[in-house]
């Protein structure tokens with residue numbers, strides 16, 4: 001991988017490699033764009049097949065955060081961290097504290113939070129060393145685990161997508177296939193069950209499947225059977241790149257709307273969904289609830305204010321659908337335009353608001 005060439009092509013600002021021998025920390029912080037403000041994005045801990053895979057994941061996820069934060073109307077740029085390691089075996093206190101010191105060294109250019117493989121307890125350890133971390137324990141006046149809020153945003157966004165596809169945003173009686181029933185999707189299933197949707201679920205973790213079967217009457221299927229279910233909505237809530245050449249021909253759903261980041265393997269797959277008349281709720285617009293919630297901490301967390309803002313996920317999905325419909329473009333293109341236009345518009349005047357060369361949030 002030619003790193004500088006890649007960074008130049010997609011306009012990345014900074015890539016930071018962090019190593020600490022004592023704790024075994026190997027982390028990569030990717031900062032994509034800070035036009036709108038400091039880069040906010042979670043920390044993923046994962047066992048990558050190669051260092052190149054880890055770098056690529058950090059870069060792709062960081063760019064996603066730039067677009068997510070911009071489209072959500074936040075005054076924040078995009079960044080992400082990956083820690084190379086097994087979240088079940090390789091974590092220790094020193095690791096997250098060492099990582100916290102690396103974040104502190106960036107002096108507010110990057111603020112972290114949870115992502116796949118990291119928890120509130122990990123964020124609390126990072127907080128021992130730096131203030132540039134969100135999603136820490138409510139005991140610190142913070143917002144805690146973002147997953148239930150992400151789930152609520154996905155639920156609201158799914159309703160907006162249903163409105164586009166079915167002419168009504170009611171999910172009562174709708175058949176919904178959910179791929180991965182972890183932290184976000186468990187809570188999503190709860191909202192869907194409460195509204196009277198029929199759930200078909202899969203996960204590689206049997207205990208996670210059993211929980212939603214028992215609590216919400218979901219029907220369990222094998223992992224490779226989830227795409228071809230006879231459903232109204234397919235909700236990807238596990239991995240990225242699952243809308244691809246193999247899965248698209250299997251889909252019977254009229255809507256794709258779920259929490260997973262980077263759902264489209266390539267942009268051509270977004271074009272194909274559009275051509276097939278499948279309504280795709282762009283991932284970074286529909287799953288913005290968590291970042292909207294943790295971002296509120298930067299102003300002193302207020303749950304009511306944060307949840308009010310999470311409600312806008314419905315409006316943002318509806319806006320994307322309208323742009324797609326009126327301009328005849330795929331929804332992922334419409335979402336990118338929304339985000340890019342805001343970055344260009346706000347970016348032009350933003351220098352007026354800098355205080356002593358620093359964004360106001362970096363003084364937190």
Ligand SMILES: NC(=O)c1ccc[n+]([C@@H]2O[C@H](COP(=O)([O-])OP(=O)(O)OC[C@H]3O[C@@H](n4cnc5c(N)ncnc54)[C@H](O)[C@@H]3O)[C@@H](O)[C@H]2O)c1
Pocket residue numbers: 115116117146147148150179180181182183184185202203204205208223237238239240259260261287288290291
């Ligand atoms: N947690 C958040 O607030 C948040 C916010 C925005 C986006 N997301 C994205 O949403 C997705 C889910 O996040 P999460 O926090 O619920 O993660 P999680 O790890 O709690 O849940 C993911 C689930 O997917 C399952 N899974 C993994 N591979 C699978 C496969 N091949 N088939 C079926 N199931 C599989 C896992 O066993 C797990 O239960 C991720 O892509 C994440 O990046 C999460």
Ligand SMILES: CC(C)C[C@H](N)C(=O)O
Pocket residue numbers: 040041042068112113114115116146261287288290291294
């Ligand atoms: C800031 C976090 C809540 C980020 C979250 N993991 C996301 O992908 O949006």
